[in-house]
Amino acid sequence: MDTFLHYAWLIPLFPLLAFIVIVSFGRQLKEGAAIVGIGLTAVSFGIAVLAFWQRFRDGGVDYNYVVDWLHVGDIVINMGFEVTPLNAMMLVIVTLVSLLVQIYSKGYMHGDERFPVFYQYLALFTFSMLGLVISPNLLQVYIFWELVGVCSFLLVGYYYFKPEAKAAAKKAFIVTRIGDLGLFIGICLLFWWTGSFEYGPIFESVALGRLEPWMITVAAILIFIGAMGKSGQFPLHTWLPDAMEGPTPVSALIHAATMVAAGVYLVAATYPLFIASDTALTVVAYVGGITAIFAASIGLTQRDIKRVLAYSTVSQLGYMMMALGVAGAAGYVAGSFHLMTHAFFKALLFLGAGSVIHAVHTQDVFEMGGLWKKMPVTALTFLIGCLAIAGIFPFAGFWSKEAILGAVYGAHRYDLLVIALVAAFFTAFYMFRLFFLTFTGKARGKHEAHESPGVMTGPLLILALLAVVAGFVNTPYAPLLTDWILSTGTGTAIVNVFGEGTEHAASWLQIVALLISVLGVILAYLMYGKKSVSPNSIPEAMPWLYRLSYRKYYVDELYQNVIVRPLGWLGIILNGFDKYVVDGLVGLTAKITQGIGALHARVQSGQIQSYGAMVLFGLLLLILAISLTVEGGGLFGFGR
Amino acid sequence: MTVSITSYLMVALILFCVGLYGALTKRNAVVVLISIELMLNAVNINLVAFSKYGLYPAVAGQIFTLFTMTVAAAEVAVGLAILIALYRNKETVNVDEIDQMKR
Numbered sequence: 001m002d003t004f005l006h007y008a009w010l011i012p013l014f015p016l017l018a019f020i021v022i023v024s025f026g027r028q029l030k031e032g033a034a035i036v037g038i039g040l041t042a043v044s045f046g047i048a049v050l051a052f053w054q055r056f057r058d059g060g061v062d063y064n065y066v067v068d069w070l071h072v073g074d075i076v077i078n079m080g081f082e083v084t085p086l087n088a089m090m091l092v093i094v095t096l097v098s099l100l101v102q103i104y105s106k107g108y109m110h111g112d113e114r115f116p117v118f119y120q121y122l123a124l125f126t127f128s129m130l131g132l133v134i135s136p137n138l139l140q141v142y143i144f145w146e147l148v149g150v151c152s153f154l155l156v157g158y159y160y161f162k163p164e165a166k167a168a169a170k171k172a173f174i175v176t177r178i179g180d181l182g183l184f185i186g187i188c189l190l191f192w193w194t195g196s197f198e199y200g201p202i203f204e205s206v207a208l209g210r211l212e213p214w215m216i217t218v219a220a221i222l223i224f225i226g227a228m229g230k231s232g233q234f235p236l237h238t239w240l241p242d243a244m245e246g247p248t249p250v251s252a253l254i255h256a257a258t259m260v261a262a263g264v265y266l267v268a269a270t271y272p273l274f275i276a277s278d279t280a281l282t283v284v285a286y287v288g289g290i291t292a293i294f295a296a297s298i299g300l301t302q303r304d305i306k307r308v309l310a311y312s313t314v315s316q317l318g319y320m321m322m323a324l325g326v327a328g329a330a331g332y333v334a335g336s337f338h339l340m341t342h343a344f345f346k347a348l349l350f351l352g353a354g355s356v357i358h359a360v361h362t363q364d365v366f367e368m369g370g371l372w373k374k375m376p377v378t379a380l381t382f383l384i385g386c387l388a389i390a391g392i393f394p395f396a397g398f399w400s401k402e403a404i405l406g407a408v409y410g411a412h413r414y415d416l417l418v419i420a421l422v423a424a425f426f427t428a429f430y431m432f433r434l435f436f437l438t439f440t441g442k443a444r445g446k447h448e449a450h451e452s453p454g455v456m457t458g459p460l461l462i463l464a465l466l467a468v469v470a471g472f473v474n475t476p477y478a479p480l481l482t483d484w485i486l487s488t489g490t491g492t493a494i495v496n497v498f499g500e501g502t503e504h505a506a507s508w509l510q511i512v513a514l515l516i517s518v519l520g521v522i523l524a525y526l527m528y529g530k531k532s533v534s535p536n537s538i539p540e541a542m543p544w545l546y547r548l549s550y551r552k553y554y555v556d557e558l559y560q561n562v563i564v565r566p567l568g569w570l571g572i573i574l575n576g577f578d579k580y581v582v583d584g585l586v587g588l589t590a591k592i593t594q595g596i597g598a599l600h601a602r603v604q605s606g607q608i609q610s611y612g613a614m615v616l617f618g619l620l621l622l623i624l625a626i627s628l629t630v631e632g633g634g635l636f637g638f639g640r
Numbered sequence: 641m642t643v644s645i646t647s648y649l650m651v652a653l654i655l656f657c658v659g660l661y662g663a664l665t666k667r668n669a670v671v672v673l674i675s676i677e678l679m680l681n682a683v684n685i686n687l688v689a690f691s692k693y694g695l696y697p698a699v700a701g702q703i704f705t706l707f708t709m710t711v712a713a714a715e716v717a718v719g720l721a722i723l724i725a726l727y728r729n730k731e732t733v734n735v736d737e738i739d740q741m742k743r
Contacts, residue, residue: 606739609672613664 004054005063007047009081011091012130014044015098019123026116033116034106037123041102044130045095048088055088056484064136064200077197082136085485086268086336090133090261093343097257098126100459104351105249107455108358118158122253125151129258133265137197138187141269145183145226145262149176152259156246168245175239179229183266186222189215203272213277220273220280223266224287231263231317234291238556241310248354251306255313256347264320264339271324271332285325289419291318294553296426300433301550304363305353308434309346312389315423316342322420323404326411333474333482334403341396341470345388348463352382355456356438359449365434370443374450377457379439381464386435388467390428391517399471402510409509421516428520436528648689656682669726669733673719680712 018040022033029036055063066080102122109118128151132144150173157169191197193215194205205211211219227233232240240260244251254260267274267284274280295314302308316338323335355378360368372379388395391402401424408417443449451457474481526533539546551557603614655678662675684705691701727733 607736608738609664609735616660616664 005051005083006065008051008063008083008091008134009065011044011047011051011095012127012134014040014047015123015127015130019120019127022116022120022123026120029116031106031110031115033119034102037119038099038102038106041095041099041123041126044126045092045099048091048095051083052088052092055083055085066136066198075195077139078137079140080136081134082199083134086265087133089336089340089481089485090265091130093261093340094126094129094133094257097343097347098122098129098253100347100462101249101253101257101351104252104354104456104459105247107453108249108354109247114158118155118247121151121154121158122250125155125253125258129262132262136199138190138199138202138270139197141266142184142187145230145266146180148230148259148262149173149180152176152243152254155250155254156243158246158250162245165245168239168242172239172243175236176229179226179236179263182222182224182229183226186219186226189222190219193219199269206273206276216273217277217279220270220277221283223270223273224280224284227263227266227321228287229263230266231260231321232291232314233263233287233318233321234294234314235555237291237295237314238559240314241307241552244304244306244310248306248350248357251310252347252350252354255310255350256343260313260317261339261343264317264324264335267321267324268332268336268339274324281325283325285322285413285416288318288321288323288325289416291315292322292423293419293426294318296423296430297549298552299430300426301546302430303366305356305365305368305434305438306350306363308365308430309349309353312349312427312431313346315427316346316389319401319404319420319423322416323407326408326413326416328407328411329482329486330403330407330410333485334400334407336485337403337474337481338400341388341400341467344463344470345385345395345397345467348381348460348467349385349389351456351460351463352378352385355452355460356382358452358456365437367444368438369441370439371449372439375439375452377451377460381457381460382439383435384464384467386431390431390521391424391513392428392521393514394468394471396467396469396471398514399475402513403474405509405513421513424513425516425520428517429524432521432524433528436524440529441531645689645693648685648693652682652685652689655679655685667734667736669723669735669738670720672735673716673723677712677716680708684708 015037018037021036021040022029026033063083064080065082066078068076069079070077102119105118105122109115112118125148128144128147132141132148135141135144153169153173156172157165159165160169187197190202193211194202196202196205206216229236240255243254246254274284292315295311295318299308299311299315302311320335320338320342323331323338325331355375356368356371357363359371359375359378362368384395388397391397405417405420405424408420523533548554659675659678659680659682662678663672666672666675687701687705687708691698694701723733726738730737732738
């Protein structure tokens with residue numbers, strides 16, 4: 001049993017197998033594709049759990065296995081996999097969420113024409129993310145990184161016949177590409193400076209001080225730009241809310257386990273690079289903080305249930321980045337911890353929202369309402385998700401959010417602490433605004449809602465359970481996760497630099513955080529539950545503020561006018577240049593050649609006498625030329 | 641008095657040019673053939689003239705003329721045969737209309 005980790009490479013292969021099978025036999029399988037996808041992902045999940053358990057029990061060193069892949073001159077590029085506490089945890093999360101999403105989709109996507117295609121994409125998506133997580137070097141990471149991007153493009157654009165979905169898919173791809181470029185440059189620079197793609201040698205070079213400080217800062221920030229694109233950090237967050245055009249289970253997968261987690265994971269995986277540069281860490285912390293409050297304030301006013309959740313994701317990712325950015329073991333652990341708990345409750349919330357949308361066929365929360373009685377399971381699980389994300393004791397979000405606040409407080413970043421607390425208040429408020437509008441009060445839309453089938457509510461219940469208990473793996477009283485993550489590899493490196501420093505938030509901070517969250521919930525209740533405070537009071541008092549939030553700070557409009565439009569014009573100009581100047585030159589060359597050809601074709605008339613005349617003319621010319629040029633006057637001595 | 645070589649060559653030149661003009665301009669194929677004969681005979685005059693007044697006079701020039709005439713006779717026979725065949729197929733001996741070699 002001691003070498004079980006050796007088989008961890010099988011984990012990504014099962015979803016790949018599912019992908020291949022569904023691609024090959026999708027037409028025959030029809031809705032049976034779901035069984036293939038679910039079955040093989042379940043196998044993956046099983047192995048991931050076993051690997052996780054093995055990793056947990058073993059402690060000690062990280063498992064790393066590589067084989068030679070490419071020989072370029074003297075450089076050997078490896079391919080392999082590694083199992084560290086962080087990625088063992090990620091493997092379980094990704095396989096679990098993917099499994100539950102696939103089970104759920106069987107109900108949600110039932111009757112869809114392209115059902116097998118959907119499962120095909122899901123399998124590929126899962127494979128890519130697992131490959132990304134298990135990679136031991138940056139080159140491999142980059143390959144899977146791009147695969148994840150492609151899959152999100154395919155899935156967001158799943159309803160490709162809808163123009164919004166098409167636009168959203170393109171936006172998701174292009175905006176994340178901007179980040180990918182940063183990552184790519186960062187990887188190239190690191191390879192140039194250290195001669196390796198492997199995490200180990202790179203971190204070693206950094207630790208031994210072989211790189212100049214500015215090099216480390218540049219590389220770390222470039223990698224962080226990649227992470228910003230994938231994890232929807234400000235200012236590259238615009239694609240995430242638009243990605244809601246995809247089917248709801250995809251949103252759950254993208255937002256909880258795969259796409260957006262990749263960015264946070266990347267920062268965590270390359271953390272030794274970041275801790276060597278204070279500048280890079282500060283950038284990470286403030287970008288995270290700004291994103292957290294920025295997205296949360298947009299979430300306050302959105303009407304679309306999925307958009308609210310999308311902005312909450314952006315905000316929570318900001319939280320994670322902020323935690324990673326405030327240096328130290330506590331921040332690192334808190335970021336990873338929040339990544340895990342968030343995966344569970346965000347998947348839960350999205351799947352719950354999907355269940356609601358499935359029942360009422362609208363995404364506007366103002367057309368819902370009164371669903372508590374009609375959809376008890378969905379409502380209850382959604383409530384648990386809301387409690388978890390709002391950070392109410394003792395749900396998962398409470399523990400991880402409290403860990404983040406503790407880390408920020410411990411690092412003496414009081415400005416970020418204020419931001420985090422305000423964002424927590426906003427989060428609690430808008431999540432419960434969503435809850436009260438959707439499930440309580442009177443039904444406002446014309447719809448016959450009914451509870452979703454068992455394949456959909458089953459995953460909801462499992463996720464709800466996890467959203468309740470996941471936090472207990474790392475409470476201040478029993479910091480299991482902290483001890484474990486810090487026990488090897490990257491974790492030890494961090495402890496070496498910063499010391500243990502894992503003390504949790506002072507108890508007054510816990511209480512303050514809890515009070516703030518509860519306050520948010522109460523305000524939401526007063527406005528949308530009991531309706532004793534008019535929800536319109538703030539918009540009426542400060543309409544410009546409301547509009548600013550509702551229009552998402554006009555960031556989309558800004559990009560549209562400052563970047564997209566001018567680029568469009570440039571495109572039109574270049575297109576014109578290509579069409580008229582380049583093609584014109586090419587066309588002109590062709591026309592000239594053709595013309596000369598046509599001219600000469602006319603000479604070939606088939607008239608023997610004109611041929612004869614030409615021969616004579618040619619002969620005369622030849623004689624003339626020779627007589628004029630050849631030394632001594634030529635044949636006839638004309639020049640003499 | 642003796643006739644100088646220049647006179648012979650002059651006659652041959654005029655004859656050749658007349659023949660060339662006829663060969664390139666006449667529309668009737670028979671006339672074209674006759675013109676070609678004229679050109680050949682211009683060459684014959686040159687050969688005979690050089691065999692008598694050339695730098696190295698020799699009888700070979702006159703014998704060569706006989707060969708040329710024989711070959712020319714054969715050539716005219718073949719040419720007329722082709723012309724007759726052509727006339728049977730195309731009902732014309734007009735050189736302008738015989739342009740199958742076009743393209």
